[in-house]
Structure formats: C-alpha cells, structure tokens
Amino acid sequence: MSEETLVRRRRGGHVPGEPELWMLILDDLVVFGVFFGVRGRNHAAQPELFAWGRQHLDTTTGLANTLILLTSSFAVARGLEHIRADDGRRAARAYGAAAVLGGAFVVLKAIEYSAHLAGTPLGTEFFVYYFVFTGIHLVHVLVGLGALAVLARRAPRPQPSVALFEGVGVYWHMVDVLWIVLFYLVYLV
Amino acid sequence: MTRSPHTTALLRVGAWSATVFPLVFGAGWLLLGHFFPPFSPADGPEEIARQFLDRRTPIMLGSVAIMVSTMVLAPAGALLVLIVRKAESGVGILTVILGLTVATTMVLTFYTGFSLALATFRAGRGPALIQYASDSAFLQFIGGIPMFWLLWIVVACASLVTRSRENPVIPRWFGYVSLWAAILYIPELLVFFLKQGPFAWDGLVGFWIPAVIFIVYFPLATAVSLGIIRRHFEDTR
Numbered sequence: 211m212s213e214e215t216l217v218r219r220r221r222g223g224h225v226p227g228e229p230e231l232w233m234l235i236l237d238d239l240v241v242f243g244v245f246f247g248v249r250g251r252n253h254a255a256q257p258e259l260f261a262w263g264r265q266h267l268d269t270t271t272g273l274a275n276t277l278i279l280l281t282s283s284f285a286v287a288r289g290l291e292h293i294r295a296d297d298g299r300r301a302a303r304a305y306g307a308a309a310v311l312g313g314a315f316v317v318l319k320a321i322e323y324s325a326h327l328a329g330t331p332l333g334t335e336f337f338v339y340y341f342v343f344t345g346i347h348l349v350h351v352l353v354g355l356g357a358l359a360v361l362a363r364r365a366p367r368p369q370p371s372v373a374l375f376e377g378v379g380v381y382w383h384m385v386d387v388l389w390i391v392l393f394y395l396v397y398l399v
Numbered sequence: 400m401t402r403s404p405h406t407t408a409l410l411r412v413g414a415w416s417a418t419v420f421p422l423v424f425g426a427g428w429l430l431l432g433h434f435f436p437p438f439s440p441a442d443g444p445e446e447i448a449r450q451f452l453d454r455r456t457p458i459m460l461g462s463v464a465i466m467v468s469t470m471v472l473a474p475a476g477a478l479l480v481l482i483v484r485k486a487e488s489g490v491g492i493l494t495v496i497l498g499l500t501v502a503t504t505m506v507l508t509f510y511t512g513f514s515l516a517l518a519t520f521r522a523g524r525g526p527a528l529i530q531y532a533s534d535s536a537f538l539q540f541i542g543g544i545p546m547f548w549l550l551w552i553v554v555a556c557a558s559l560v561t562r563s564r565e566n567p568v569i570p571r572w573f574g575y576v577s578l579w580a581a582i583l584y585i586p587e588l589l590v591f592f593l594k595q596g597p598f599a600w601d602g603l604v605g606f607w608i609p610a611v612i613f614i615v616y617f618p619l620a621t622a623v624s625l626g627i628i629r630r631h632f633e634d635t636r
Contacts, residue, residue, distance in 0.1 A: 233575050234575040234579050244604075342586060
C-alpha cells in the first residue's frame with residue numbers, strides 16, 4: 211500500500227473490518243486475560259508443580275507452532291495487500307498458504323495431544339490448564355481456518371468485500387497473538 | 400404484510416418474556432434455593448444432604464419456580480424463531496434448528512427444577528440419593544450446553560451471514576455478542592470432569608463467567624428484540 215493511502219486511511223479514522231467485530235476481539239482478549247490471570251495465580255501458588263509439568267512439554271514443537279502461526283499471519287497480511295491492490299489471484303494464493311500453515315499448526319497440536327494422552331499423568335492441575343487453554347485456542351484456530359478457506363475462495367471474485375478480508379485478518383492476528391502469550395506462559399515460564 | 404396491533408402486542412410479550420424468564424428462574428435458583436454461588440461439587444453426600452434438608456421447603460418452592468420458568472421461555476423462543484425466519488427470508492434451516500433448540504432448552508430448564516424437586520421430595524432419603532439428584536440438577540443446568548448452545552450460533556449466523564449490512568434484521572453487534580457468548584460457554588463442558596478449581600461448577604470459568612452472561616444476555620435480548628419488532632414487524636404498508 212502506498213504511504214499516501216495509509217496516511218489517508220489513518221486521517222479518516224479507518225477501522226479495519228467492521229467496528230462491531232472489535233467487540234468480539236476485545237471481549238475475547240479480556241477472557242483470555244482472565245485465564246492467564248487464573249493460571250498465573252496458581253503458578254505462583256505451586257511453582258514446583260508447574261516446573262514439573264513443563265518438563266513434559268516439547269518446547270521445539272511449541273516454537274515450531276509459534277513460527278508457523280507468525281508466518282501464517284504474514285501471509286494473511288500479504289493477502290490483504292493483494293486484495294487492496296485488486297489482485298484477487300495472488301490474494302487467493304496468500305490466503306491458501308495461510309490456511310495450509312494453520313492446518314500444519316493443528317496437525318502439530320494433534321501430535322502433541324496424542325503423545326500427552328498416551329504417556330503423561332493427565333489428572334494434574336498443570337495438564338488441566340494445558341489442555342483447557344490450548345484447547346480453547348485450538349477452537350479459535352479451527353474457526354479461523356474456516357474463515358481463511360472462505361477468503362481463499364472469494365478472493366478471485368470481482369469486487370470482494372474488503373471489510374470481510376480485514377475482519378478475518380484481524381481475527382487471525384488475534385489468534386496469533388494469543389498463541390504467542392500461551393507459548394510463553396505454558397512452555398517457557 | 401399488515402399486522403394487527405394485537406399481534407404486535409403479543410410479539411412484545413415475547414420480547415419481555417426474555418427478561419421475565421431469568422427473574423422467575425432466578426427466584427427459584429437464587430432467592431429460594433440459595434444456589435448462587437452453588438456449593439462445591441467436591442462436597443460429600445452428608446454435607447449436600449444437610450443443605451437440602453435444612454432448606455427443604457424453600458428449595459421445593461424454588462424447584463417449582465424453575466419448572467414454571469420453562470413456560471416463560473416459550474414466547475421468547477417463539478419470537479426468536481419469527482425473527483430468524485425474517486432474517487432468513489422464510490423458513491430455512493436456521494429457523495428449524497432454532498425451533499428444535501428452543502424446545503430442548505425448555506426441556507433442560509424443566510428437568511433442572513425437576514431434579515431439585517427429586518432431591519427434596521422425600522425427607523427420609525439417604526444422603527447418597529440426595530447427592531445423586533442434586534448432581535443431576537447441577538450437571539444439567541451448568542453442563543447442559545449441547546441443549547441450548549446452538550441458540551447463539553443460529554442468532555450469530557442469522558445476524559452476520561444471512562443479510563446484507565444494510566438494514567439487517569438482527570443488529571450485527573448482537574450477532575458478535577452471541578458468538579462470543581457461545582465461545583465462552585464451551586469450557587462449561589469441563590464441569591463433567593472436574594470438581595475443584597476454576598472449571599468446576601462453582602469456579603470462575605465454570606460458574607461466574609456463564610452466570611454473568613446469563614444475567615446480561617436475556618435483558619439485552621429483550622431490548623434488541625423490541626427494536627427489531629419496531630423496525631421489521633410493524634410495517635403497515
């Protein structure tokens with residue numbers, strides 16, 4: 211996008227997507243904020259349990275998933291640039307790539323889950339939090355994958371709704387940001 | 400289509416019954432039953448039996464209030480079906496899903512009260528049986544997501560997908576609120592697994608977040624549907 215367009219958008223108070231969507235985004239962030247707070251409090255109360263649990267997690271897979279989602283977010287941003295530039299075919303490719311990366315995230319998560327289900331003591335508080343938080347995040351990823359598939363189909367059509375593409379983009383970036391915080395809290399701290 | 404003032408008045412009854420429902424239900428659950436917040440699922444049978452026997456008559460009355468609240472759901476559900484039918488421009492799959500879900504929601508509400516009645520009906524029952532009936536009430540009401548979850552999904556779809564941005568039947572912000580409520584209720588399914596902590600039926604995620612949504616959503620639905628009736632059901636052309 212040219213600098214000029216950006217400046218015009220900012221002056222015009224442009225809200226990406228539709229303003230109502232931001233309610234959902236902010237609400238969701240508040241809820242995850244509460245989740246993180248709950249987890250933080252319990253972590254502070256029983257540091258040994260959380261240190262023990264962390265040893266059962268595979269940081270490499272977690273890091274791979276972080277990079278996958280970041281790259282996917284980048285593809286979504288590129289897709290939006292193409293939509294704004296009226297290049298539907300390239301946009302469709304970018305959204306397709308984003309969806310494939312999102313799919314890879316789901317596959318890695320499934321491998322991780324099945325390993326935990328087979329070999330770790332699941333009843334502990336650490337794993338309850340692990341499954342609940344990453345599970346709810348995974349639901350968000352699945353919803354986002356559906357939305358990305360819709361975008362990949364719609365992008366080549368004439369005069370696509372830019373607000374829809376922006377809205378899904380905002381949502382996908384939120385999913386990405388939430389994962390980064392989760393990765394930090396669950397795998398690293 | 401021309402509607403008589405009589406019909407519009409009935410639609411308004413539907414809108415207001417969305418606010419009356421949590422009041423009647425709440426009278427049973429909160430004022431009479433004192434289950435707000437609920438006792439812990441980790442409590443033993445003796446402790447639970449004591450609670451039910453100490454407050455036997457109020458809980459009996461509360462259970463009847465909860466069962467009666469089922470009827471108040473009917474007009475609200477009917478109005479919601481009509482609204483979604485309008486959003487779909489006719490009876491489509493969303494309207495039918497909603498009709499079915501309203502019915503199961505009513506069943507769920509009735510049997511929550513019914514299980515509480517079962518727990519109090521005979522004073523001589525052993526603590527384990529009282530606990531069993533009480534578990535049935537709590538697990539149904541707090542964990543019964545599959546019975547009503549699609550209400551929000553249908554409202555969200557009807558609001559966000561079926562109509563154009565211009566002159567939508569259901570305001571788009573309400574579609575997002577419904578979607579958000581649906582997402583927040585998913586962790587409720589964990590009440591079947593955990594008896595302690597934030598995901599148990601007396602915990603932050605298990606009880607308080609859904610309780611706040613429950614209390615806020617119904618009066619909000621009244622306000623939104625009154626607006627919809629005014630804008631979309633009162634044209635006398």
